[in-house]
Amino acid sequence: MKRTFTLALACAAMLAALPALAQDSLAKIKEKGVLTVGVKNDYKPWGFLEPSGKIVGLEIDLAQAVADKIGVKLEMLPVIAANRMEFLKQGRIDMVLATMGDTPDRRKIVGMVEPNYYAGATNVLAPKSANLKKWEDLKGRKVCGVQGAYYNRRVTQLYAPELVVFPSVPDALNALQGNNCVGFLFDDTLIVSTLAGGDPKWANYEMPLVSEDPQLWAIGIRIEDMDGPFGKLVKEMSVDWHKSGKLLELETKWGIKQSPYLIETNKKLKSAS
Secondary structure, X not given: OHHHHHHHHHHHHHHHHHHHHHHHHHXXXXXXXXXXXXXXXXXXXXXXXXXXXXXXXXXXXXXXXXXXXXXXXXXXXXXXXXXXXXXXXXXXXXXXXXXXXXOHHHHOOOEEOOOOOEEXXXXXXXXXXXOOOOHHHHOOOEEEEEOOOOHHHHHHHHHOOEEEEEOOHHHHHHHHHOOOOOEEEEEHHHHHHHHHOOOHHHOOEXXXXXXXXXXXXXXXXXXXXXXXXXHHHHHHHHHHHHHOOHHHHHHHHOOOOOOHHHHHHHHHHHHHO
């Protein structure tokens, strides 16, 4: 009985400590004076390198807004799909703002802030000469992809391409340009942006298929921060970005076609206030 009572006291102490641990994340960011955010540097126009070497983009503007709100300096650490959640768990970054799809499996690993700040879907960038008409045309053909992308498994299971994965988007795109695969499997937001960018090297390419599997994007934080001060701050900012129209304005700034998801969420939150 005494052992059971002692164990109960220990559990109660651990539960009581959880809010304090969560509170520490925001306090620690303020104490060090830096918000470290995992960002993309190869995903134009959400996060990419400009000629000077500076990382810019729509997501970088959002990361800067969070740092400004807290009153600290923004530090960016480039991440890829395969390492961004691990970097967050390891404490190397405080937050992920890197085109991360919000999936049930990922929610077991990191906290996904709602409302989601964007949405994309799956498609393929391919040379027009590939003559792709439907997803089934990928069967048995080499398709370039990126490690850790959530749609790799789904597309492989449904359409049986020979998927060849690369560490980063530039690596996969270079392989596509080198005729090492028939298409590049990725989020349609990047493909649309690539085709609309005016780069002549993509003049003979297209996005030939109907986009599938719409996916919301979320800011990722540690699970223990979700109900703490840091999580609440980021959530409040995400709500305000939608209600105020800031996200729609950023789309215009970065030359992105208006997203139906942003328009719908803006109207929904404004009417609810």
